[in-house]
Amino acid sequence: MKRIASTKNERVKEWKKLQSRKKREERGLFLIEGLHLIEEALKYKSIVQELIVLDGAKLPNHFFEGTIPTTIVSKEVFSLLSEMDSPQGVMAVCKQLRWEIDLNVKKWLLIDAVQDPGNLGTIIRTADAAGMDVVILGDGTVDLYNSKTIRATQGSIFHLPVINSSLKPIISKLKEEKIPVFGTSTKNAVFYKEIPPSETFALLVGNEGNGVSKELLDMTDQNLHIPIYGKAESLNVAVASAIFMYHLRK
Known part of the structure; x- marks a missing residue:
């Protein structure tokens, strides 16, 4: 030594x-x-x-x-x-881990410009727990290797592929493969429980302040929302992601 x-x-x-x-x-x-x-x-x-x-x-x-x-x-x-x-x-x-995009996997999490490292790490940890197959980090998303992100993953960074990639071409390919893409929004969206769990899907979540970009939401098959019953304006993106992932997976 x-x-x-x-x-x-x-x-x-x-x-x-x-x-x-x-x-x-x-x-x-x-x-x-x-x-x-x-x-x-x-x-x-x-x-x-x-x-x-x-x-x-x-x-x-x-x-x-x-x-x-x-x-x-x-x-x-x-x-x-x-x-x-x-x-x-x-x-x-x-x-640093290097993964190739595999269109044969079934459960996708797409992240659009999440900027808080703690949120990103928690989302990745939850995706691991929920049995997602791959996480795609879109443009504007905080660095995967930020120390706070890594700590928040609690080791899940090593368990499943996490890949940096622009989301538009990914969504286009998923639609070609007949994998339903669900956006998350309060506008032009249905109550998430109206969508039945599925063997294969892609979930698109977005920025803490602005949500998913309109350009990406316009590409989805269906946008989903979680109702707010109290006085809070919104849910934390990591919490919302967890609710969606656990509901959608079969």
């Missing part, structure tokens, strides 16, 4: 740069932090490229049983890199 004590070390500077979306995209890498996320990542070959461990941290023995390069760092170095309120003493450099 290597040891690094100085925050001025070049390796530390390289790790720190991975907190920038631009640098993550350039290098095809991202950082994760915490025991649970790293446990999940270690289940999949070649994702974890390097472990960064706080000197003195007590970790499961199997973290050190493989061939993954490990560096022990000082408290000062770990504090510089950590973005958690209560750090657990371990982080990892991971390879």
Whole structure:
């Protein structure tokens, strides 16, 4: 194992740069932090490229049983890199996941310009729990590898394909494949329970403030809404997504 004590070390500077979306995209890498996320990542070959461990941290023995390069760092170095309120003493450099779009899968979640990383991570986690097959991140959506997004997924980022792609061509292809596409809107929409559960469907959810763009809503087979019985103006997009996904799946 290597040891690094100085925050001025070049390796530390390289790790720190991975907190920038631009640098993550350039290098095809991202950082994760915490025991649970790293446990999940270690289940999949070649994702974890390097472990960064706080000197003195007590970790499961199997973290050190493989061939993954490990560096022990000082408290000062770990504090510089950590973005958690209560750090657990371990982080990892991971390879970004690359997935190909497979039109043969049945349950699609399409996300249009969701901008809050916590919302996006929660939606991905819920999509995993609801048994969705793929999540497509449309233009304007927050970075999948934002640290807050990753933490909110609770490891689901490693469980199902999450792919960046413009949504218009995806929706066109889904319609060619006779996969019904359901938009989410309060306008020109039916009560979601009027649509029966199905073996195959695509659900389109949108931006926290503006919802799904009109251009995309005009492409859907049917738009759905959830009634508001109280005085709230709307539901959080992650909560609404959960209701729709669990209802639509068969």
